[in-house]
Amino acid sequence: MTWYPVADLADFEGRPVLAREAGGQALALYRVDGAVHATQGRCTHAGALLAEGEVVEGYIECPAHYGLFEIPTGRAQGGPVCRDLAVYPVRVEEGRVWVEVVPPGA
Numbered sequence: 336m337t338w339y340p341v342a343d344l345a346d347f348e349g350r351p352v353l354a355r356e357a358g359g360q361a362l363a364l365y366r367v368d369g370a371v372h373a374t375q376g377r378c379t380h381a382g383a384l385l386a387e388g389e390v391v392e393g394y395i396e397c398p399a400h401y402g403l404f405e406i407p408t409g410r411a412q413g414g415p416v417c418r419d420l421a422v423y424p425v426r427v428e429e430g431r432v433w434v435e436v437v438p439p440g441a
């Protein structure tokens with residue numbers, strides 16, 4: 336596993352979810368109640384970009400078919416989604432957001 340710098344906290348201004356990439360993987364980053372979380376970037380249902388969805392009370396609502404996932408755990412919550420999202424460790428240091436993912440080829 337490798338830590339990658341993927342964003343600054345300031346990037347969340349006006350938008351609680353961001354699309355990012357680390358180690359060749361698409362990610363969605365969220366800032367919810369002051370905490371930062373990372374999940375896989377694409378929905379487990381049909382691959383829509385979650386960063387284009389809406390954050391609603393701790394959940395990300397997929398923009399394609401409105402499936403819901405609990406952001407901190409990635410747990411699928413009804414609708415057309417039944418497979419959980421992968422979640423990744425996050426740390427914040429001096430305003431920079433780091434995410435730990437498996438690097439390509441590892």
Ligand code: FES
Pocket residue numbers: 378379380381382383397398399400401402415416
């Ligand atoms: S692609 Fe996300 S709910 Fe269908």
